Amino acid sequence: MNPVNYLYLAALLFTIGAAGVLVRRNAIVLFMCVELMLNASNLALVTFSRLHGTLDGQVIAFFTMVVAAAEVVVGLAIIVSIFRTRHSASVDDSNLMKL
C-alpha cells in the first residue's frame, strides 16, 4: 500500500470537517468540526514528515495541537458566555453581525 493513502484520508476528513462547519448549527459541534479539520491537517503533516524523512512536519503538527488547545479553550469560553446571555448554543441565534 502506498502511504499516500494517508493523505487521501486526511483530505477526506478535512472535507467532512469543513462540511460540518457549514452545516451544523450547534456551536459546540461546530468546534468539533474545526478540531477534526485540524486533526486532518496534522495527519497530513505527519505523513509529509515521513515523506521527507525529517521531523519538522511532526514539530509543526505539535504546534498545531498546542494552538488548537488554546483555541478550544477560548472558543468554549466564548460559547459559554454567549449561552449565559442568550440561553442558546445555536450560532444562528446570534446573527446581529449585519448592516
Added chain:
Amino acid sequence: MSALLTATCVVPAAGAVLTAALPAGSTEARRRTTKAVALGVSAVALVLAAVVAARFDPHGARYQLTESYSWIRSFGITFSLGVDGIGAVLALLTAVLVPVVILASWHDADPVAPGPDGAGGADGSEAGTIEGKRRTQGFFALILAVEAMVIVSFYATDVFLFYVFFEAMLIPMYFLIGGFGDRAGGPESARQRSYAAVKFLLYNLLGGLVMLAAVIGLYVLAQDQGVATFDLRTLTDAVADGRLQLSGTADKALFLGFFFAFAVKAPLWPLHTWLPNAMGEATAGTAVLITAVVDKVGTFAMLRFCLGLFPDASRTFAPAILVLSLVGIVYGALLAIGQKDIKRLVAYASISHFGFIIMGIFALTSQGQSGATLYMVNHGISTAAWMLVAGFLISRRGSRLIADYGGVQKVAPVLAGTFLIGGLATLSLPGLAPFVSEFLVLVGTFTRYPAVGIVATFGIVLAALYALLLYQRTMTGPVKEGVRAMPDLKARELAVVAPLVALTVLLGVYPRPLTDLVNPSVDATLSQVHRTDPAPVHPVAASSGGERK
C-alpha cells in the same frame, strides 16, 4: 524666487483657519468680530492678488513669479506656482468677489431664531443645516477656504497640484450649499438643499475621478517617453518640441478625460443640471461663489490644460465642443425664459453664458480666446451684481418665486435700478463690460465658423427676453401685496453693489488693462495649438480709424 504667489494663496487659507478658530459666535458682538476678521483677510488677499497682477509683465515670460517646492519627489510632483496673464486676471477676479460676497452675506449665517446661545431656530431642525454656536464662524471660514483653493488652482503650474485643489474645492462648497441654505427655500427646503448639495458633489466628483485617471495616464505615458513629471511647463514644452508624442487615441482619450471634468465644472450642456439646483438652494453669496468663482476654474483649465497639453485633440474635438456650447447658449437662454424661480433663472442665464465662454475658447482664434477670458471676468462681475441684488430682494420678501413680486420699482427704486443694471449687463448691453467680451467671442467664432457665429447671435435676443421679462415681472406693474413695505437697499448692500456696477461700466468702456494682460497669454496658448487667426479676405492696410487725428 519671491514667495508672493504662495503668500496670496496662504493668506486666505490661514484666514479660514483663524476664522474657524475664533470664539464661538454666541453673541452678536462675537459674530461681528468673526465677520470683520473674514472681511479683513479677504481684503488683504485682494491687495496681494492686485500686486501679483501689477507685477506681471505682459511682455515677459509666459509664466512669471514662479515658485517651486518639492512635494512628492518620487512622482516628480512639485508644489509649483506660476502666473500667466489669464491666471492673474482670474485670481484677481476671485480676490475682488470674495470680499463682496462676504459683505453681501453678512447676515446669512446668523442663527435663524437667535436663542440664548444663538443657535437653534427653524433651520435647526433641518437636516444637514449647520447650526449651533459655530455656524457663523463656519460659514465665513468655508468661504475663505474656497478662495484659497481657487487661487491656488489659478496659480498652479503642476498638473497634480491643480488636480488636488480642483477637487478639494468641492468640500467647502458642499458644506456651503448643504449647510447654509437660502432662508426662502420653503418648508421642504432642507430636503431640496441636501439634494442639491449631493448632486453638486456627485457630478463634480465624477468629473474629477475621470480627470484623475487622465492625469495618471498622462504621467505614465510621459514617463514612458522619459518626461516623468507633472510640471505643466515641462510637459507643454515636451509636447511642443515633440519630445512627448501621444498616440492619436491616447491623446484623444486623455483630452476627453480632462475636458469632461472641466465641462462638468463649467458647466457645459448637457452636464449642467446640477447648477440650477445648487444656485437655487444656496444663499445668494454661495451662488455667486459657485457661478462666478468656482466654475471659472473649469473654463480656465480648458484654456490652460486641454489646449496646452493636447493641441491635436483640441483641434479635433473643437467643432463638436462648439456645437455643444451652441446648444448650451440657446438652451440655457430658453430655459431661463421659462423659469418661475428668480435664482434658477440666473443659473440658466449663467449656463447660456458659459456656452459663450467655451465657444470662445474652442473657436481657437485670438479674438475668441481673449473674449472668453474677458467673458469669465465680466460674467463674474455682472452675474455677481445681478445675483446679489436678487438675493437682497429675496431676503426682503422671503420668496424666490417671480410671481410673488411686482411693482418693486415703486417702493424700492434703487434696488430696482441696480437689478436692472445687472440684467442689462447680463444681456450684454454695449457700454457695459459683458458686451465687449461677448462680441469678441462672436467675432472670433464667426471668422472661423460663420454659421456657428450667426446662430449664437440669436442668444442675444433671447438674453434680452429673459432679462427684461424678469425685470418686468418683478419690478414693474402695480405693487404686489407682500412688497408694499419693502425697504430700499441699505448702506451695506449699496457698498456691495456699487463696486460691482462701477467695474461693469468701467470695464465696458475701458477694458484695456485686462486685454493687455490677457493678449500675450492667449497668443501663447494659440501657438501651442498651432492655430492662427483666419486672415480677412480683403485685408485693409489701416486696420482702424486708429491714429488718424
Added chain:
Amino acid sequence: MNSLIPLLVAAPLAGAALLLLGGRALDRFGHWLATALAALSFGFGLALFSDMLGREAEHRAVTKHLFSWVPVNGFQADVAFRLDQLSMTFVLLITGVGTLIHLYSVGYMAHDERRRRFFAYLNLFLAAMLLLVIADNYLLLYVGWEGVGLASYLLIGFWQHKPSAATAAKKAFVVNRVGDMGLSIAIMLMFAEFGSFAFTPVFDGAHEASEGKLTAIGLMLLLAACGKSAQVPLQSWLGDAMEGPTPVSALIHAATMVTAGVYLITRSSAIFNLAPDARTAVVVVGAVTLLFGAVVGCAKDDIKKALAGSTMSQIGYMVLAAGLGPIGYAFAIMHLVTHGFFKAGLFLGAGSVMHGMNDEVNMRHYGGLWRHMKVTFVTFGLGYLAIIGFPGLSGFFSKDRIIEAAFAKGGTEGWILGLCALVGAAVTAFYMTRVMVLTFFGEKRWQPDESGELPHPHESPRTMTIPMVLLSFGSVFAGGLFAFHDSFLTWLEPVTGHSEGDSPLSSWTVTGLTTACMLAGVGLAYLMYWRSPVPVVPPVGSPLTRAARRDLLQDDINHAVLVRPGSALTATLVWFDSRGLDGFVNGLAATIGGLSGRLRRIQNGFVRSYALSMFGGTLVLVASTLLMRSV
C-alpha cells in the same frame, strides 16, 4: 476745435450720470440742469458747424481718435469720432430738437414726482444718439445704437406702474434686439471680410469685396434699420411705444431715434452702392412700410397712434429714398430733417392737446378745440400743412423730391415706386386732415373723465408753447431753405455723392401730380369728417378699417408665428430639463441605490453563511492556482 467733438456726447452723458447718482438733492433744479446741458451740446454743435463751414467741402470731414477701446490682436476697436456733413446734420437736428423737447418737458412733466429721472433718461438718450451719429466705426455706432434702444426702453416704460407701458417697453427693446442682431452680424461679416469695421477701411475696401458678401452685409444692415426705424417686418413696436410720455414720442419715436435706420443706410452708402440687390430690398421695405403706416394712420382714433402710423410711413419715404441710391440719399436726409421738425411739432401739439384735455387721447372725444388753444392750433396746423406737403412748406419740398427720385429710378420699378409714393402722399393728406378736423374743428365731443367733470381745455404753459412755435418755424421754412439752390444737396454731396436719375416725367409734372393727390386726400377727408358728423363711438367699419385698427394684424401674426411656438418650446424644454436630463440622472442614482440594497442582503449576519462564502472563496482560489499551475 476737434476736441469739442467728444464733448458733444460728454455733456448730456454727464447730465444723465449726475441726475441718476445725484439723488433727491437735484430734484428741484435737475430738469433745468439737463436742459442746460442739452443746450450746451447744441452750442458745441453750432460751434463745430461754423468751424466746418469755414472749410471747403473736401476737408469738412474730421475725425477725432480718443482712445483704443478693445485692442485684441487683429481686432482693433477704437473710440474714435468722425464729424462730416452727414453727422453734422444729425448733430444739429438731435441737439436742437432735443433741447426744445427738454424745454417742453419741463412744463409737461411738471407734476411727475420722478421728473429728475425722466430728464436723466432724456440726456442719456441724447448722448447715445449723438454717439451713434458721430461714431467712426460700426462697433462704436453699435454702442450708440443699443444706447438709444436702452433710452427708449427706459422712457417708454417710464410709467412702469402701468403694465401696458412696461410691456410696450420690453417689446420695443426685444424687437430692436432682433434688428441689432442684424447689425452685429453685419459687423462680423465686415471683420471677416476686411479685418476691420471702421468706416474708412470698409468703404475703401468695399469695391474689392465680392458682391455676394456686400449684399449680405447690406441685408443685415437693412435688418438693423428695420428694427430701429420700425420698418416692416419689425414695425410692431412703434405703435405701443406711444405708451411713453408725449415728449418721448416726439423726440425719440418721431424726430430722431427712429430715423437712425435711415442714417445707417445712408452712412453705408459705399456698401449699398455696390450691392443693387440689397438696395432693391431696401426700396421694397420702404415702399411697403410707407403704405402700411399710412393705412394704419387712417384707422387710429388715438391721436398719438395715428401720428405714430404717419411717422412709420414718413420713414418709409426716407428708406425708400435711401434705397434709391445716390439719386435719393440726400433727399432721404432732407426729408428726415424736415420731418424731424414738423413731426416733433405735431407730437408736441398732440401733447399739449392731451395736457388740456386731462390726458384724453381719443380724437373722437375732441373737437372744436381751435377756439380754446390757439397757439397749439396754429403750430399744429402749420405742422399739418408741412406734412401733407402743402406747397411752399418744408414737407412739400422734401417729399416732392423723393417722389421725383422714385420715378427717376427708371423702368417699371420707377413707375411702381413712384405710384406708391404718390398714393402714400394722398393717404397722408387724408389721415392728417382727419386728425386735424377731428381734433380742432367740428362740434365738441368732449367726454367727462372718471371724476365726472367735462374737461375745460386751456392753453399750455409757456415752456411748452415756445418749443412748439420754434419747431413750427422749422416746419415752415426748413424745406424752402434746403431746396434753395439745392443747398442741402451740395452740402451733403461729398459724403453721399449724388447722381441725377433719368425721370420719365418732368419735375413739374411730378409736383403737379403730388399736389393733386394731396388735394384729393384732403378733399375726401373733408367730406367724410367735416361735412358728416363724427360718431363718438367708432363705427364698425370695413374689414380693412378693422384690420388697420389692429395695426393690420401685425401683433396677431407675431403671436401666431413667434410668441406662441416660442413659449410652447420653452415649456417643453423646461419639462425636458427636469424630467429628461435630470430624470435620467436621478434614475441612474435610484438604480445604483437599489442594486446596492440588494447586494446588502448577502450580509445576513449568519456566521455559517459567512463561513460558506469564505470556504467557497478558498475553493475558487485553490482551483484557480492549480489551474494556473497546470497550464
Added chain:
Amino acid sequence: MIAGLAEATGTTSTGEAVQFWVLAVVAVGGALGMLLMRKAVHSALCLAATMLALAVCYMAQGAVFLGVVQIVVYTGAIMMLFLFVVMLVGVTSEDSLKEQLKGQRFAAALCGLGFGVLLVAGIANAKLDHFTGLSEANAEGNVPGLARLIFTRYVWAFEVTGALLITAAIGAMVLTHREHVKAPKTQRELAAQRVRDNLQVPPLPAPGVYARHNAVDVPALLPDGSPAELSVNATLRERGQVRDVSEDMQRRMAELENATADWLGRASSERPVVAAPRRSLEPAGNHEPEEGEQ
C-alpha cells in the same frame, strides 16, 4: 513494531496496510457520525473515536510522541473539555434538523465535494512515489529528535506558543468569570422581596409532589392539576428538559374534583375551573442567570 512500520519507503508492509484500512474506516465513520449525530454528546464521542484512530495512525508513521500527545491532550483533555461544556449547555438538547438558511446545505455539500475533489486531484497530481522513511531521523528515538528540533530551530515558536497558551487561559477566565457588581442578595433580603411584591410568599414548591414518580424533572401539580413549572430546577427549564405531566393525570384530577363537587352538590360557579392554567409566577425567559448561580 511501530518503529518497524516506519521503515518502509516506496510502499508499506501489508500489516500497516491492514491497520490503515481498519483505522481509516473507523476514522471516517467517526467523522461522519460526528457530522450526522443530532445530539452534541454523540458527536463528541464519535470525534473521540476518530481522534484515537488518528493517534494510532501517527504512531504507525513513526510519530510516536505525537500519537501519545494526541491521545493525552486531545482525546484526554480537549474532548473532556468539550463534554463539560456540552453538559453545561444541555446533554440532551438537540439541533432541529430543518435548515433555515436557504440553500446552505446544498451549497455546503457542493463546496465540500468540490474541495474534496480538488484535494484528491492535487494529491494525485503530486509526484509522491518515493518515501524516505524516518529511520535515520528517528535513529536516536522519536522524542529526542523532536526535542532537538523544538529546542533549537523552533525554540522561538515554542516560546510564543507557550505565551499563547497562557494568554488563552487568562482569556478563558476573563470570558467566563463575572464580577458581582452588587453584593449577592441574602436569604433574608429575598424573603423580604417576596413578601413585598406578594407574588410567591412561601418558598418554591418541591418537585414531584403529586407526581407519579419522584423526579427532579417532573413539575409539581397544583391543586387544580396544572403543572407548576417553578418546581423544576431553573437549569433544566433552560434546557427545556422539563418532563411534562401526562394529560390523563390531569384529566383524572378534574374528574375527581367534579365527582366531589357533584356529591357535595356545589353550584357550578363554585367549582374549580378544570385545567385552567394557573397564572404562572414567573414567565420563563426573563429568568436571570444570576439566580441560576445562587
